[in-house]
Amino acid sequence: MADTLLSASNIEVAYGAARNIKVLHGVDLTIAKGETLGIVGESGSGKTTLGRALLRLVDVTNGTVTFDGMDITRLGETAMRPLRRRMQMIFQDPMSSLNPRHSIRQILTGPLLLHGLATDRRDAERQASKVIERVGLPLTTLNRNPHELSGGQRQRVGIARAVVMRPDFVLADEVVSGLDVSTQAQVLSLIGELGREMGLAVAFISHDLSVIRAICDRVMVLQGGKIAEEGPCGSVFEAPRSDYTRALLDAIPLPDPMPGWLER
Amino acid sequence: MADAVIIQTAARRRRFANLFANPKVLFGGGFILLLVLLAFFAPWIAPKDPLEQDLMLGTLPPAGFPGAEPGYYLGTDDLGRDVLSRLVYGSRVALTVAFVAASLAALVGAMLGLLAGWYGGWVDAVVSRLVDIWMAFPPVLLSILLVAILGSGVHSVIAAIVIIDWTRFCRVVRAETMTQASMDYVTAARTIGFSRFTILMREILPNVAPVLIALVSLEMGIAVIVEAILSFVGLSVASDIPTWGGMIAQGRQIIHHGWWVLTFPLLMLFATVLAFNQLGDGLRRVIDPVMRR
Amino acid sequence: MSLLSIRNLSAVSDRDGGTPILRGVSLDLAPGEVIGLVGESGAGKSTISKAVLGMLPRTVRITKGSAIFSGRDLLSLSSRELRKITGSEITLIPQDPMTALNPGRRIESQLTDGLRLKRGMSSTDARRRGLELLEEVHIRDPERVMRAYPHELSGGMRQRVLIAAAFAMDPKLVVADEPTTALDVTVQKQILRLIRAMQAKHGTSVIFVTHDLGVVAQICDRVTLLYGGMVVEAGATAEIMERPRHPYMQALLAAGPRYDRPDRALAPVPESIFAGLREELASFDREEVRHG
Numbered sequence: 001m002a003d004t005l006l007s008a009s010n011i012e013v014a015y016g017a018a019r020n021i022k023v024l025h026g027v028d029l030t031i032a033k034g035e036t037l038g039i040v041g042e043s044g045s046g047k048t049t050l051g052r053a054l055l056r057l058v059d060v061t062n063g064t065v066t067f068d069g070m071d072i073t074r075l076g077e078t079a080m081r082p083l084r085r086r087m088q089m090i091f092q093d094p095m096s097s098l099n100p101r102h103s104i105r106q107i108l109t110g111p112l113l114l115h116g117l118a119t120d121r122r123d124a125e126r127q128a129s130k131v132i133e134r135v136g137l138p139l140t141t142l143n144r145n146p147h148e149l150s151g152g153q154r155q156r157v158g159i160a161r162a163v164v165m166r167p168d169f170v171l172a173d174e175v176v177s178g179l180d181v182s183t184q185a186q187v188l189s190l191i192g193e194l195g196r197e198m199g200l201a202v203a204f205i206s207h208d209l210s211v212i213r214a215i216c217d218r219v220m221v222l223q224g225g226k227i228a229e230e231g232p233c234g235s236v237f238e239a240p241r242s243d244y245t246r247a248l249l250d251a252i253p254l255p256d257p258m259p260g261w262l263e264r
Numbered sequence: 265m266a267d268a269v270i271i272q273t274a275a276r277r278r279r280f281a282n283l284f285a286n287p288k289v290l291f292g293g294g295f296i297l298l299l300v301l302l303a304f305f306a307p308w309i310a311p312k313d314p315l316e317q318d319l320m321l322g323t324l325p326p327a328g329f330p331g332a333e334p335g336y337y338l339g340t341d342d343l344g345r346d347v348l349s350r351l352v353y354g355s356r357v358a359l360t361v362a363f364v365a366a367s368l369a370a371l372v373g374a375m376l377g378l379l380a381g382w383y384g385g386w387v388d389a390v391v392s393r394l395v396d397i398w399m400a401f402p403p404v405l406l407s408i409l410l411v412a413i414l415g416s417g418v419h420s421v422i423a424a425i426v427i428i429d430w431t432r433f434c435r436v437v438r439a440e441t442m443t444q445a446s447m448d449y450v451t452a453a454r455t456i457g458f459s460r461f462t463i464l465m466r467e468i469l470p471n472v473a474p475v476l477i478a479l480v481s482l483e484m485g486i487a488v489i490v491e492a493i494l495s496f497v498g499l500s501v502a503s504d505i506p507t508w509g510g511m512i513a514q515g516r517q518i519i520h521h522g523w524w525v526l527t528f529p530l531l532m533l534f535a536t537v538l539a540f541n542q543l544g545d546g547l548r549r550v551i552d553p554v555m556r557r
Numbered sequence: 558m559s560l561l562s563i564r565n566l567s568a569v570s571d572r573d574g575g576t577p578i579l580r581g582v583s584l585d586l587a588p589g590e591v592i593g594l595v596g597e598s599g600a601g602k603s604t605i606s607k608a609v610l611g612m613l614p615r616t617v618r619i620t621k622g623s624a625i626f627s628g629r630d631l632l633s634l635s636s637r638e639l640r641k642i643t644g645s646e647i648t649l650i651p652q653d654p655m656t657a658l659n660p661g662r663r664i665e666s667q668l669t670d671g672l673r674l675k676r677g678m679s680s681t682d683a684r685r686r687g688l689e690l691l692e693e694v695h696i697r698d699p700e701r702v703m704r705a706y707p708h709e710l711s712g713g714m715r716q717r718v719l720i721a722a723a724f725a726m727d728p729k730l731v732v733a734d735e736p737t738t739a740l741d742v743t744v745q746k747q748i749l750r751l752i753r754a755m756q757a758k759h760g761t762s763v764i765f766v767t768h769d770l771g772v773v774a775q776i777c778d779r780v781t782l783l784y785g786g787m788v789v790e791a792g793a794t795a796e797i798m799e800r801p802r803h804p805y806m807q808a809l810l811a812a813g814p815r816y817d818r819p820d821r822a823l824a825p826v827p828e829s830i831f832a833g834l835r836e837e838l839a840s841f842d843r844e845e846v847r848h849g
Binding site for chain 2: 055057077080081082084085087088089091092093096097098099100101102110111114115161165
């Protein structure tokens with residue numbers, strides 16, 4: 001693909017002192033500019049590890065990760081730093097991902113000042129105000145600390161922190177699984193809108209196929225550290241080729257009376 | 265934007281007010297503050313010279329008891345020295361040791377703990393082994409030995425406390441650092457591109473601080489006791505400087521006809537340690553913004 | 558004739574300065590029936606289940622109402638009388654199978670606790686019954702599982718053990734508190750199937766607490782939707798799923814994304830609906846004050 005932003009080829013990740021606990025067994029993926037890729041799997045599928053490997057938060061034991069044409073597999077921390085601005089992450093638990101001792105202002109302006117994206121403190125403040133309004137929060141939120149906000153508001157701050165640096169790629173790791181249904185839809189549409197507005201490439205990790213379908217262009221189903229199936233959402237959901245995908249879809253209880261579903 | 269600034273300072277003021285709304289901080293901190301004032305203004309507060317002996321006025325009981333002399337509110341010891349004045353001057357040594365020893369032990373211990381907990385690997389291995397070895401020495405014996413080698417004096421007492429108690433800080437801070445390091449906001453800071461050292465200072469240290477502050481306050485109480493013990497066995501400061509431990513040692517010998525010489529410094533010691541402990545506990549609760557503990 | 562009849566139950570939280578957390582909740586549960594308690598966080602669903610189990614925290618005060626279970630009001634029993642009922646006539650399937658089992662004790666002793674202590678069974682009899690129960694919840698190697706410690710079992714296995722423990726006392730009522738929230742979907746389906754089968758076999762009534770309308774649709778005979786401690790809508794599951802009456806229920810059904818409806822746009826619950834709900838709560842509180 002011509003406009004591929006991020007790609008991984010044959011990546012393996014192993015943990016443990018002797019690198020003997022393999023979590024990923026050779027996974028390939030590509031994400032184009034402006035595209036949203038869903039990564040779905042159950043616990044132990046390696047989806048979280050895959051996401052963190054893409055951001056170079058865990059070291060890969062084998063394979064390569066390429067970002068915007070650059071091989072970043074073995075880049076050191078200092079060499080990664082300028083790229084960090086362009087690759088951001090939104091976390092599952094907005095409580096533990098926001099430092100309880102920082103105000104929302106500090107959380108948003110710190111990164112801008114670090115990367116020289118703001119000329120001075122006032123400019124950083126102005127940009128933070130803009131982004132906080134964009135994610136639908138009142139300006140006074142800037143003075144709050146994370147524990148003074150509700151779960152949905154915190155997740156909006158988490159999103160604001162990721163987009164304030166105008167990244168090219170965002171990893172969203174189970175970002176709505178801790179939220180109530182009514183808040184979930186708001187956060188999902190916010191991520192969708194921002195993705196389109198900013199032309200973001202998004203890797204959207206979730207265990208929930210319904211959520212994936214609502215927001216992603218393509219989907220990749222992981223099972224035990226391998227790809228079970230991969231393709232455009234339309235074809236994977238309408239005509240799944242893998243038995244595992246079919247089993248996953250069939251296990252989702254839908255809010256319709258479906259007599260006999262439980263016994264199937 | 266002006267609104268925002270006003271709200272910000274209001275929040276800060278509110279937090280400051282919270283600090284004193286906590287009864288533990290109020291009473292513990294109040295008592296310590298009083299003690300600091302007492303130590304600082306001792307020459308003006310103490311009614312008598314703490315060293316002035318007058319054998320004619322030996323072992324006078326406190327005011328209100330039969331045989332008491334006016335002006336000697338808490339009585340005198342067997343050498344005729346005013347107990348109240350000695351108590352007031354004794355707080356100087358106690359507080360000096362408490363503040364200096366606890367701060368230095370915290371500084372050394374916390375620094376090593378932060379490094380070990382954050383950088384891990386060989387740094388952690390070295391620090392952890394050092395702590396293990398250190399803790400294998402019996403502390404009381406070690407302190408007596410140290411003071412015996414270093415010679416008596418306030419400096420030696422402080423050095424002994426720091427050398428023995430830095431491990432206490434190191435262990436707690438290391439564990440707390442590791443907990444914080446596993447939190448998502450640390451990962452978030454990495455994705456933003458902060459350097460490891462910046463993350464340690466900006467993200468981790470503020471979250472370790474509440475535990476550290478509580479521990480420092482507890483350590484001050486411990487330091488007061490250790491100083492008293494060393495004074496009691498005659499290994500602290502020169503005998504011409506009044507200390508609570510020294511007074512207790514002296515009072516022990518005349519307990520049958522002069523109970524007050526022992527009782528008042530003991531009460532003082534008890535109240536001071538209690539105040540430090542309460543202050544530490546209260547501070548931890550107030551400072552922690554999440555109150556999650 | 559209902560097994561459990563909750564009437565007009567109101568409660569306040571003393572910790573938040575007397576904020577109402579239950580507002581005149583009424584619900585009935587027939588023998589052998591599965592009722593779903595649904596709602597978002599703070600709706601009061603776990604407060605109701607805790608009240609039934611006699612496990613309300615000290616900070617929660619019941620201000621009004623009754624919960625008649627087999628002719629006795631659970632809310633006015635002494636704690637000694639209540640202990641005879643909970644854990645034997647009313648039992649719990651907890652939410653988190655990881656923390657609900659004591660990591661330091663073998664499955665055998667945890668599974669047979671109730672049988673030995675409350676039923677006074679000998680350890681041989683209790684052991685035999687324990688093995689039967691494990692077989693009943695489709696655990697393949699019951700002998701091995703009896704000897705195991707919790708950490709040696711997977712999440713799904715542990716939840717099976719907890720279901721066996723809940724049914725061990727042959728209770729009349731089982732409270733299932735989000736029993737599948739911590740599990741993968743494929744395991745969730747097995748566990749739902751198991752709870753339904755055990756319930757049908759033993760004729761047990763179940764209060765199924767969940768936030769997932771899909772789960773409700775598949776396992777509950779009837780459903781009660783809560784908001785702010787108030788019953789918003791209640792009725793037969795199929796009826797409500799197909800023809801929701803309250804706008805909040807309609808909005809919730811529309812808000813949850815569905816993999817089988819890709820053309821449906823994401824529809825967050827409109828703020829006007831929450832405003833309406835808050836007005837309903839406020840008017841309930843005003844009535845309450847007027848009538849004392």
